[in-house]
Amino acid sequence: MLTCKLFWVMSLIGLQLLLANCYSTKSLVPALYVFGDSSVDAGNNNILNTISKANRFPYGIDFNNCSTERFTNGKTFADLIAIKLGLPMPPPYIGVSATERYQIVSGINYASGSCGILNSTRNGECLSLEKQIEYFTSTVMNDLPRNFKTKTELRNYLSKSIFLLSTGANDYILNYFKQAMGPNKMVNPEEFADHLLDQLGSNIKKIYDLGGRKFVIIGIGPIGCIPSFIIKTPHSQNCNEVINQVVKLFTNKLPRKLLELKFKFKLSGSLFTILDSFKLFRKIQNSPEKFGLTNIWDSCVVEGGKPCENRKEYYFYDFAHNTEAANEILANRCFGGRHICFPMNIEKLVHAL
Numbered sequence: 001m002l003t004c005k006l007f008w009v010m011s012l013i014g015l016q017l018l019l020a021n022c023y024s025t026k027s028l029v030p031a032l033y034v035f036g037d038s039s040v041d042a043g044n045n046n047i048l049n050t051i052s053k054a055n056r057f058p059y060g061i062d063f064n065n066c067s068t069e070r071f072t073n074g075k076t077f078a079d080l081i082a083i084k085l086g087l088p089m090p091p092p093y094i095g096v097s098a099t100e101r102y103q104i105v106s107g108i109n110y111a112s113g114s115c116g117i118l119n120s121t122r123n124g125e126c127l128s129l130e131k132q133i134e135y136f137t138s139t140v141m142n143d144l145p146r147n148f149k150t151k152t153e154l155r156n157y158l159s160k161s162i163f164l165l166s167t168g169a170n171d172y173i174l175n176y177f178k179q180a181m182g183p184n185k186m187v188n189p190e191e192f193a194d195h196l197l198d199q200l201g202s203n204i205k206k207i208y209d210l211g212g213r214k215f216v217i218i219g220i221g222p223i224g225c226i227p228s229f230i231i232k233t234p235h236s237q238n239c240n241e242v243i244n245q246v247v248k249l250f251t252n253k254l255p256r257k258l259l260e261l262k263f264k265f266k267l268s269g270s271l272f273t274i275l276d277s278f279k280l281f282r283k284i285q286n287s288p289e290k291f292g293l294t295n296i297w298d299s300c301v302v303e304g305g306k307p308c309e310n311r312k313e314y315y316f317y318d319f320a321h322n323t324e325a326a327n328e329i330l331a332n333r334c335f336g337g338r339h340i341c342f343p344m345n346i347e348k349l350v351h352a353l
Helices: 002-019 077-084 129-147 151-160 169-181 189-210 241-264 277-286 324-336 346-351
Strands: 032-036 162-166 214-218 231-233 236-238 271-275 295-299 314-316
Touching (some): 032 077, 032 129, 077 324, 129 151, 169 241, 189 241, 214 346, 241 277, 271 346, 277 324
Parallel strands (some): 032 162, 214 271, 295 314
Antiparallel strands (some): 231 236
Protein backbone atom coordinates (compact mmCIF):
# COMPACT_ATOMS: atom_id res chain seq x y z
CA MET A 1 0.00 0.00 0.00
CA LEU A 2 2.87 2.37 0.84
CA THR A 3 4.46 1.65 -2.54
CA CYS A 4 1.19 2.43 -4.28
CA LYS A 5 0.76 5.73 -2.42
CA LEU A 6 4.38 6.69 -3.19
CA PHE A 7 3.84 5.90 -6.87
CA TRP A 8 0.71 8.04 -6.94
CA VAL A 9 2.37 10.98 -5.18
CA MET A 10 5.39 10.87 -7.50
CA SER A 11 3.12 10.69 -10.55
CA LEU A 12 1.19 13.73 -9.33
CA ILE A 13 4.39 15.68 -8.72
CA GLY A 14 5.58 14.82 -12.22
CA LEU A 15 2.26 15.96 -13.63
CA GLN A 16 2.47 19.25 -11.77
CA LEU A 17 5.96 19.92 -13.09
CA LEU A 18 4.93 19.07 -16.62
CA LEU A 19 1.92 21.36 -16.59
CA ALA A 20 3.24 24.28 -14.58
CA ASN A 21 2.14 27.54 -16.18
CA CYS A 22 1.22 25.93 -19.53
CA TYR A 23 -0.90 23.27 -21.12
CA SER A 24 0.09 20.72 -23.74
CA THR A 25 -0.07 21.88 -27.38
CA LYS A 26 -0.46 18.22 -28.43
CA SER A 27 -3.79 17.78 -26.69
CA LEU A 28 -7.07 18.19 -28.56
CA VAL A 29 -8.44 20.52 -25.88
CA PRO A 30 -6.81 22.53 -23.10
CA ALA A 31 -8.45 20.64 -20.23
CA LEU A 32 -11.02 18.13 -19.02
CA TYR A 33 -13.02 18.95 -15.88
CA VAL A 34 -14.97 16.10 -14.29
CA PHE A 35 -18.02 16.24 -12.02
CA GLY A 36 -20.17 13.41 -10.73
CA ASP A 37 -20.32 10.30 -8.60
CA SER A 38 -18.36 7.05 -8.09
CA SER A 39 -18.57 6.22 -11.79
CA VAL A 40 -15.85 8.84 -12.37
CA ASP A 41 -14.49 9.54 -8.86
CA ALA A 42 -10.68 9.49 -8.91
CA GLY A 43 -10.11 9.61 -5.15
CA ASN A 44 -11.93 12.57 -3.62
CA ASN A 45 -13.74 10.30 -1.14
CA ASN A 46 -10.50 8.92 0.24
CA ILE A 47 -10.22 11.44 3.10
CA LEU A 48 -13.95 11.94 3.69
CA ASN A 49 -15.94 10.36 6.51
CA THR A 50 -17.73 7.73 4.46
CA ILE A 51 -17.79 4.00 3.82
CA SER A 52 -17.91 4.76 0.09
CA LYS A 53 -14.20 4.41 -0.54
CA ALA A 54 -12.21 2.42 -3.07
CA ASN A 55 -8.78 2.73 -1.46
CA ARG A 56 -8.30 -1.00 -0.92
CA PHE A 57 -7.82 -4.27 -2.77
CA PRO A 58 -9.13 -5.33 -5.26
CA TYR A 59 -9.86 -1.84 -6.65
CA GLY A 60 -7.06 -0.71 -8.94
CA ILE A 61 -5.76 -4.23 -9.54
CA ASP A 62 -5.30 -3.39 -13.23
CA PHE A 63 -4.04 0.14 -12.54
CA ASN A 64 -0.40 -0.70 -11.77
CA ASN A 65 -1.88 -2.95 -9.07
CA CYS A 66 -2.46 0.16 -6.95
CA SER A 67 -5.73 1.17 -5.33
CA THR A 68 -6.05 4.62 -6.87
CA GLU A 69 -9.39 5.18 -5.11
CA ARG A 70 -11.30 4.52 -8.34
CA PHE A 71 -14.37 2.29 -8.04
CA THR A 72 -13.17 -0.12 -10.71
CA ASN A 73 -10.29 -2.43 -11.54
CA GLY A 74 -8.56 0.10 -13.78
CA LYS A 75 -9.50 3.35 -15.48
CA THR A 76 -12.84 5.14 -15.36
CA PHE A 77 -14.73 6.53 -18.35
CA ALA A 78 -13.33 9.99 -17.54
CA ASP A 79 -9.75 8.67 -17.44
CA LEU A 80 -10.14 7.05 -20.86
CA ILE A 81 -11.66 10.19 -22.40
CA ALA A 82 -8.77 12.25 -21.00
CA ILE A 83 -6.28 9.91 -22.68
CA LYS A 84 -8.15 10.13 -26.00
CA LEU A 85 -8.02 13.92 -25.71
CA GLY A 86 -4.26 13.76 -25.23
CA LEU A 87 -4.48 14.91 -21.61
CA PRO A 88 -3.26 13.49 -18.30
CA MET A 89 -5.99 11.84 -16.23
CA PRO A 90 -7.49 14.66 -14.11
CA PRO A 91 -6.34 14.33 -10.48
CA PRO A 92 -8.85 14.48 -7.59
CA TYR A 93 -9.32 18.02 -6.33
CA ILE A 94 -8.91 17.07 -2.67
CA GLY A 95 -5.79 15.06 -3.52
CA VAL A 96 -3.89 18.16 -4.62
CA SER A 97 -2.68 20.55 -1.94
CA ALA A 98 -4.17 24.04 -1.87
CA THR A 99 -0.76 25.55 -2.60
CA GLU A 100 -0.22 23.42 -5.71
CA ARG A 101 -3.65 23.38 -7.35
CA TYR A 102 -2.87 26.37 -9.54
CA GLN A 103 -0.26 24.25 -11.36
CA ILE A 104 -2.89 21.85 -12.69
CA VAL A 105 -4.19 23.38 -15.91
CA SER A 106 -5.07 20.21 -17.82
CA GLY A 107 -8.21 19.64 -15.75
CA ILE A 108 -9.31 18.47 -12.31
CA ASN A 109 -11.69 15.77 -11.09
CA TYR A 110 -14.26 16.91 -8.49
CA ALA A 111 -16.42 13.75 -8.56
CA SER A 112 -17.43 12.05 -5.30
CA GLY A 113 -18.79 8.58 -4.69
CA SER A 114 -22.30 8.17 -3.15
CA CYS A 115 -23.28 11.77 -3.94
CA GLY A 116 -25.71 12.93 -6.59
CA ILE A 117 -27.46 15.91 -8.11
CA LEU A 118 -29.46 16.65 -4.95
CA ASN A 119 -27.74 17.81 -1.77
CA SER A 120 -29.85 15.30 0.17
CA THR A 121 -28.41 12.35 -1.77
CA ARG A 122 -25.52 10.82 0.13
CA ASN A 123 -24.24 7.85 2.09
CA GLY A 124 -22.00 9.44 4.66
CA GLU A 125 -19.85 12.44 3.79
CA CYS A 126 -19.40 13.27 0.10
CA LEU A 127 -19.18 16.19 -2.28
CA SER A 128 -22.58 17.10 -3.69
CA LEU A 129 -22.70 18.46 -7.23
CA GLU A 130 -23.26 21.90 -5.73
CA LYS A 131 -20.12 21.50 -3.59
CA GLN A 132 -18.11 20.26 -6.57
CA ILE A 133 -19.04 23.37 -8.52
CA GLU A 134 -18.15 25.49 -5.50
CA TYR A 135 -14.65 23.98 -5.68
CA PHE A 136 -14.54 24.55 -9.44
CA THR A 137 -15.48 28.19 -8.82
CA SER A 138 -12.42 28.47 -6.58
CA THR A 139 -10.32 26.91 -9.35
CA VAL A 140 -11.54 29.49 -11.88
CA MET A 141 -11.38 32.48 -9.56
CA ASN A 142 -8.23 31.75 -7.54
CA ASP A 143 -6.03 29.16 -9.26
CA LEU A 144 -6.30 29.39 -13.04
CA PRO A 145 -5.76 33.18 -13.32
CA ARG A 146 -2.16 32.63 -12.19
CA ASN A 147 -1.51 30.83 -15.49
CA PHE A 148 -2.96 33.37 -17.90
CA LYS A 149 -1.91 36.93 -18.68
CA THR A 150 -5.40 38.23 -19.44
CA LYS A 151 -9.03 37.38 -18.71
CA THR A 152 -9.52 36.90 -22.45
CA GLU A 153 -6.93 34.11 -22.50
CA LEU A 154 -8.62 32.43 -19.55
CA ARG A 155 -12.06 32.69 -21.19
CA ASN A 156 -10.67 31.19 -24.39
CA TYR A 157 -9.11 28.31 -22.43
CA LEU A 158 -12.38 27.54 -20.62
CA SER A 159 -14.49 27.81 -23.77
CA LYS A 160 -12.38 25.14 -25.48
CA SER A 161 -12.16 22.80 -22.48
CA ILE A 162 -14.50 19.83 -21.95
CA PHE A 163 -16.81 19.56 -18.93
CA LEU A 164 -17.93 16.01 -18.20
CA LEU A 165 -20.81 15.26 -15.81
CA SER A 166 -21.73 11.72 -14.74
CA THR A 167 -24.31 11.90 -11.98
CA GLY A 168 -27.92 11.09 -11.05
CA ALA A 169 -27.85 7.34 -10.42
CA ASN A 170 -27.40 7.80 -6.68
CA ASP A 171 -30.38 10.14 -6.58
CA TYR A 172 -32.44 7.07 -7.41
CA ILE A 173 -30.51 4.36 -5.56
CA LEU A 174 -29.89 6.29 -2.32
CA ASN A 175 -32.81 8.70 -2.44
CA TYR A 176 -35.87 8.03 -4.59
CA PHE A 177 -36.13 4.26 -4.09
CA LYS A 178 -35.47 4.60 -0.36
CA GLN A 179 -38.31 7.12 -0.12
CA ALA A 180 -40.59 4.90 -2.19
CA MET A 181 -40.01 2.00 0.20
CA GLY A 182 -40.33 4.13 3.32
CA PRO A 183 -43.34 5.49 5.23
CA ASN A 184 -43.95 8.16 2.58
CA LYS A 185 -44.55 6.09 -0.53
CA MET A 186 -46.29 8.84 -2.48
CA VAL A 187 -43.28 9.74 -4.62
CA ASN A 188 -44.30 10.74 -8.12
CA PRO A 189 -41.59 9.44 -10.50
CA GLU A 190 -42.29 12.03 -13.17
CA GLU A 191 -42.10 14.92 -10.71
CA PHE A 192 -38.89 13.50 -9.23
CA ALA A 193 -37.29 13.26 -12.68
CA ASP A 194 -38.30 16.85 -13.44
CA HIS A 195 -36.91 18.04 -10.11
CA LEU A 196 -33.60 16.27 -10.77
CA LEU A 197 -33.35 17.77 -14.24
CA ASP A 198 -34.11 21.27 -12.92
CA GLN A 199 -31.31 20.93 -10.36
CA LEU A 200 -28.91 19.51 -12.93
CA GLY A 201 -29.72 22.36 -15.30
CA SER A 202 -29.13 24.93 -12.57
CA ASN A 203 -25.67 23.50 -11.88
CA ILE A 204 -24.77 23.33 -15.56
CA LYS A 205 -25.66 27.02 -15.85
CA LYS A 206 -23.22 27.78 -13.01
CA ILE A 207 -20.43 26.09 -14.97
CA TYR A 208 -21.49 28.03 -18.08
CA ASP A 209 -21.42 31.31 -16.16
CA LEU A 210 -17.85 30.50 -15.10
CA GLY A 211 -16.80 29.98 -18.72
CA GLY A 212 -17.68 26.38 -19.66
CA ARG A 213 -19.14 25.89 -23.13
CA LYS A 214 -18.61 22.25 -24.14
CA PHE A 215 -20.43 19.66 -22.03
CA VAL A 216 -20.52 15.87 -22.05
CA ILE A 217 -23.48 14.59 -20.03
CA ILE A 218 -23.61 10.89 -19.13
CA GLY A 219 -27.24 9.78 -19.00
CA ILE A 220 -28.31 7.50 -16.17
CA GLY A 221 -28.09 3.88 -17.27
CA PRO A 222 -30.47 0.97 -16.57
CA ILE A 223 -30.09 0.77 -12.79
CA GLY A 224 -32.42 -2.24 -12.80
CA CYS A 225 -29.68 -4.19 -14.61
CA ILE A 226 -26.86 -3.74 -12.10
CA PRO A 227 -26.00 -6.83 -9.99
CA SER A 228 -27.63 -5.31 -6.90
CA PHE A 229 -31.05 -5.08 -8.53
CA ILE A 230 -31.31 -7.84 -11.14
CA ILE A 231 -33.96 -10.50 -10.67
CA LYS A 232 -32.41 -13.96 -10.33
CA THR A 233 -34.25 -17.26 -10.61
CA PRO A 234 -32.77 -20.79 -10.64
CA HIS A 235 -32.75 -20.73 -14.44
CA SER A 236 -32.52 -17.08 -15.49
CA GLN A 237 -31.30 -13.56 -14.75
CA ASN A 238 -33.25 -10.51 -15.82
CA CYS A 239 -33.19 -6.76 -15.35
CA ASN A 240 -35.66 -5.23 -12.93
CA GLU A 241 -37.73 -3.38 -15.51
CA VAL A 242 -39.93 -1.73 -12.88
CA ILE A 243 -36.86 0.16 -11.67
CA ASN A 244 -35.69 0.83 -15.23
CA GLN A 245 -38.99 2.41 -16.25
CA VAL A 246 -38.76 4.88 -13.36
CA VAL A 247 -35.18 5.86 -14.21
CA LYS A 248 -35.86 6.07 -17.94
CA LEU A 249 -38.14 9.04 -17.31
CA PHE A 250 -35.02 11.06 -16.46
CA THR A 251 -33.10 9.69 -19.44
CA ASN A 252 -35.91 10.41 -21.91
CA LYS A 253 -36.42 13.96 -20.64
CA LEU A 254 -32.70 14.89 -20.54
CA PRO A 255 -32.20 15.99 -24.20
CA ARG A 256 -35.25 18.27 -24.16
CA LYS A 257 -34.24 19.69 -20.78
CA LEU A 258 -30.80 20.65 -22.09
CA LEU A 259 -32.38 22.27 -25.14
CA GLU A 260 -34.75 24.26 -22.92
CA LEU A 261 -31.83 25.25 -20.70
CA LYS A 262 -29.87 26.54 -23.66
CA PHE A 263 -32.67 28.77 -24.96
CA LYS A 264 -34.36 29.74 -21.69
CA PHE A 265 -31.17 31.08 -20.14
CA LYS A 266 -29.61 32.11 -23.47
CA LEU A 267 -26.51 29.96 -23.04
CA SER A 268 -24.91 31.35 -26.18
CA GLY A 269 -22.18 29.11 -27.61
CA SER A 270 -23.01 26.16 -25.36
CA LEU A 271 -22.75 22.66 -26.86
CA PHE A 272 -23.95 19.38 -25.35
CA THR A 273 -23.10 15.76 -26.03
CA ILE A 274 -25.27 13.16 -24.30
CA LEU A 275 -24.22 9.55 -23.74
CA ASP A 276 -27.29 7.29 -23.95
CA SER A 277 -26.19 4.65 -21.42
CA PHE A 278 -29.56 2.90 -21.66
CA LYS A 279 -29.29 2.39 -25.42
CA LEU A 280 -25.71 1.14 -25.32
CA PHE A 281 -26.33 -1.33 -22.50
CA ARG A 282 -29.28 -2.78 -24.40
CA LYS A 283 -27.03 -3.30 -27.42
CA ILE A 284 -24.45 -5.05 -25.26
CA GLN A 285 -27.14 -7.09 -23.52
CA ASN A 286 -28.44 -8.38 -26.85
CA SER A 287 -25.02 -9.41 -28.21
CA PRO A 288 -22.33 -9.27 -25.49
CA GLU A 289 -19.92 -11.39 -27.54
CA LYS A 290 -19.76 -8.65 -30.21
CA PHE A 291 -18.24 -6.41 -27.55
CA GLY A 292 -15.84 -9.05 -26.24
CA LEU A 293 -17.89 -9.74 -23.11
CA THR A 294 -19.14 -13.05 -21.72
CA ASN A 295 -20.81 -11.91 -18.48
CA ILE A 296 -23.11 -8.89 -18.16
CA TRP A 297 -24.99 -10.00 -15.04
CA ASP A 298 -22.56 -10.89 -12.27
CA SER A 299 -20.01 -8.89 -10.31
CA CYS A 300 -16.43 -9.75 -11.14
CA VAL A 301 -15.66 -9.43 -7.44
CA VAL A 302 -17.84 -9.93 -4.39
CA GLU A 303 -17.13 -8.14 -1.11
CA GLY A 304 -14.16 -9.71 0.66
CA GLY A 305 -13.37 -12.03 -2.24
CA LYS A 306 -10.85 -12.21 -5.04
CA PRO A 307 -11.66 -10.67 -8.42
CA CYS A 308 -12.42 -12.90 -11.38
CA GLU A 309 -9.54 -13.88 -13.66
CA ASN A 310 -11.21 -12.80 -16.91
CA ARG A 311 -11.95 -9.19 -15.97
CA LYS A 312 -11.92 -8.06 -19.61
CA GLU A 313 -14.97 -10.24 -20.23
CA TYR A 314 -17.14 -8.80 -17.40
CA TYR A 315 -19.31 -5.70 -17.63
CA PHE A 316 -19.60 -5.14 -13.86
CA TYR A 317 -16.64 -5.11 -11.52
CA ASP A 318 -18.52 -4.95 -8.21
CA PHE A 319 -22.17 -4.60 -7.16
CA ALA A 320 -22.74 -1.54 -9.35
CA HIS A 321 -19.60 -0.22 -11.03
CA ASN A 322 -18.22 -1.01 -14.47
CA THR A 323 -15.02 -2.82 -15.26
CA GLU A 324 -12.38 -0.95 -17.22
CA ALA A 325 -13.41 -3.14 -20.19
CA ALA A 326 -16.97 -1.79 -20.03
CA ASN A 327 -15.69 1.76 -19.60
CA GLU A 328 -13.55 1.30 -22.72
CA ILE A 329 -16.62 0.26 -24.73
CA LEU A 330 -18.47 3.38 -23.58
CA ALA A 331 -15.48 5.66 -24.16
CA ASN A 332 -14.73 4.30 -27.63
CA ARG A 333 -18.35 4.54 -28.77
CA CYS A 334 -18.85 8.01 -27.32
CA PHE A 335 -15.57 9.48 -28.51
CA GLY A 336 -15.56 8.46 -32.15
CA GLY A 337 -18.70 6.42 -32.75
CA ARG A 338 -22.21 7.25 -33.92
CA HIS A 339 -25.69 7.10 -32.39
CA ILE A 340 -24.67 6.37 -28.77
CA CYS A 341 -23.50 9.92 -28.10
CA PHE A 342 -25.66 12.58 -29.69
CA PRO A 343 -26.17 15.02 -31.31
CA MET A 344 -22.41 14.63 -31.86
CA ASN A 345 -19.66 12.43 -30.50
CA ILE A 346 -16.88 13.88 -28.37
CA GLU A 347 -14.43 14.06 -31.25
CA LYS A 348 -16.85 16.32 -33.16
CA LEU A 349 -17.60 18.29 -30.00
CA VAL A 350 -13.90 19.07 -29.69
CA HIS A 351 -13.81 20.66 -33.14
CA ALA A 352 -17.24 22.32 -33.01
CA LEU A 353 -17.30 26.10 -32.88
